[in-house]
Structures are given as C-alpha cells and as structure tokens.
Amino acid sequence: MSVDNFLDIYSLSLNKKGEELCGDKVKYLKGEKRTIIVLSDGLGSGVKANILATLTTEILINMLSADVPLEEVLKTTIATLPICKVRKIAYSTFTIIRINHETSHFKVINFDNPDVIYLKQGHTHKLDIRVEKILDKKIKFAEGVLERGDFLAAISDGVLYAGLGVELNFGWGWDNISQYLEGVLLQRAHNSRVIVRDVINKTHSLYHGEIGDDATFVGVYVRKRNPLIIFTGPPLDESKDELYVEKFLNFEGRKVICGGTTGNIVANYLGDTIEMDIATMRRDLPPIGFLNGVDLLTEGILTISKATEYIKSCQGDIGRLPFDANGAYFLAKEILEADSILFLVGQKINEFYQNPLLPKNISIRRSLIEDLVKFLRDCQKEVQIEYC
Secondary structure (H helix, E strand, C coil): CCCCEEEEEEEEEECCCCCCCCCEEEEEEECCCEEEEEEEEECCCHHHHHHHHHHHHHHHHHHHHCCCCHHHHHHHHHHHCCCCCCCCCCCEEEEEEEEECCCCEEEEEEECCCCCEEEECCEECCCCCEEEEECCEEEEEEEEECCCCCEEEEECHHHHCCCECCCECCCCCHHHHHHHHHHHHHHCCCCHHHHHHHHHHHHHHHCCCCCCCCEEEEEEEEEECCEEEEEECCCCCHHHHHHHHHHHHCCCCEEEEECHHHHHHHHHHHCCCCEEEHHHCECCECCEEECCCCCEEECCHHHHHHHHHHHHHCCCCHHHCCCCCCHHHHHHHHHHHCCEEEEEECCCCCCCCCCCCCCCCCCHHHHHHHHHHHHHHHCCCEEEEEEC
16 A cells, blocks of 8 residues: 555444444554454344444454454354343354555455445445355455545444335435445545544434434545654754754655744744744643744643643544644644654753653653653554654
8 A cells, every 4th residue: 555545444333222332333453564444233232232242343353463364263253252042142243344554455354244335436336245154154255455535334234224114115225325425425525534424424314313223334535644743842962953853844744843942943944933823822821833834833841731631532533622722722633633643752851841750861741742642542543753
C-alpha cells in the first residue's frame, strides 16, 4: 500500500430498544504489516449477547494477531462459544477483515453475518465468495485488492433488516444499502466517520427510533493520509536548532508548534515575527499565535496538558470534542484529524516548568507527550516521537 494511502476505519452501533448494552462488538488492530478488523454479533440482545460478542472478538483478534493458523482460529472460536440453554444454540456470528499493508490485498472471513459491501471507485463490486465447512459451520471467504477511493463495509443483521415490516417488506436489504453508500460516496464522503454516521442515521430513521435489533456498521475507507508534525521544546544542542527547524518546515503535512521558545526559534529562522490572537486567550490558557508557514502555534506545557484532557474526555472521537476557540481545542482538533503524527520533542529543560521531584533528564514536557502518545496509540493512531 502506498505510504500516502491511509486505512480510515470507523464503526458505530445502535442498541436494540430497551437495552443498555449492545449485542454487537467491533474491534480492530493496526500493526506494521497488517490490519485486522472483527465485527461480532452475539446471539439475542442485551448482556448475554454483549458477552458472547466480546468473547468472540477477543479470541479472534488475539489469535489472529499471534499468527495462529486461520483454521485453528476458527475451530477454537466456534468450539469455545457456550450453548444457550433455551435455544440449544449459541454462537456469535462474526466477520473478519484482514488487510496486508504491503500489497493492499484483503481477505474476508464471514460466519453467518451479512456479506461485506465493497465499493470500488464509488461503485458496488460484488466479491466472489467461496464456502468451506469448518466444524459443520459454513464459513464464507472472499478477497480483493484495495485502492485509494475504495470502501469496504461489514454490517450486522440489525442494519440489513432496518425497516422490516414498516417501509420495506424485507428490511432495508443489502442492495439498497450498497446503492445508498454509492450516493454517500458520490456526494460528500471525505472520511470513514462521515460515511458510517450517514448509514447509521439512515438505519435509525428506517426503524423510526424503535430499534428492533442491535445494528452495527464498520467501514474501511482508503484515502489520502493526513500527516501532522508537532514541534515542541527547543533542541538540547542549540547548534542543531536550524537542522530541526528545516526538518519541521520541510515536512509534508500539517505543521504545529507548541511552545513560545520553539516558536521564536522558527520565527528567527524565517526572519518573521509572531502575531498573537488575544481573542483565544483564556484564564488558564495563553493565546495562540500566527506565523507564516505554520498551521497552528500555541503555548507549550499548559496547552498540551489541556489538549490531552480534551482528547481523553471525548475518548479520541472528534465528534465529541466540545468547541471553544482556544489553543488547546485547536491543538486537540489537529491531533484528532491527523492520521499519523510525528512529535519532534526538544529536550532542553525550561527550569520554570521543571518538577523538582523528577530527575533532571525527565521534563514535564516529555512526560506529558509520552502520556498523550500512549493514549493516541491505544486509539490506533500512528504516532512517532523523535527527541532532539
């Protein structure tokens, strides 16, 4: 897969009416060489279904990421699921999508879920499906190669049968969903979040708010990568300031500076001055600045700390980020909109911010960045730190 391409993954669920927990579960893992996505639909609804679906996703993700042979993974999953005493069956249906980063080849393994929907260059492309029997269960296999602009979606039954007995005789249906997706991609799609939310909103409207079954939609959209570099803190060796400023300015992507001293180093190199925007100042946050060639310039420690608080409180979902025109909000927005982030962290200690309880070689800035990076990686963000 081209380094410029990005696998934009987003999922959303509707709980069955009256249930606090969703009986569907989505989990995905992005590694260096591959991405694994699992959608599981537990039998029934509520707590039991949620437990079944969670158990299934955990088994599948953990075994697949450990390179256990696929047949063994499927046998273990099917054999592990408990039996429902009432219905004498118990399983959780599942869809697995595996994507090879080097070749862009994807493989779909489907057990009793609706077929995946694959849009190639905006048009529905039906995949060839072969069926194998494993432990007397029919498992469907399909594969293909992703290119920029392609969209691959896995759905649970609750999406497929939205509108059942209301507006449509047999629910929304696979063909109608794929046709609707074609329209979404044609009109206004620029990321997976927009596409998935649109489909789930439509699903909700077809149910007229009376959600008859847990409904989950997970989409993978191949689009241009949005890279971001954040330069914060002056380099330890002052003689290397110019080297790191050039690395920052030559970066192909969004450019953010966090820190007054860092901003002045870049401004001096450019022979420019920083203009302050007093309207963005808050009681606990300094204002942002403007500098040619830089997309955002904020103060350092206080703003990074507050932005981290915002990002954690919205659980890494930009749709939940509350708006306020201050530096921390703008920084959080840049981070959440980015696909890959490079933190260029200067290690020169600002004694004003140094915690006397910490060793001299560990600054508050470094601790803040490492805490933020850990959270972002847990949210499957691609993040790198380079100390200077």
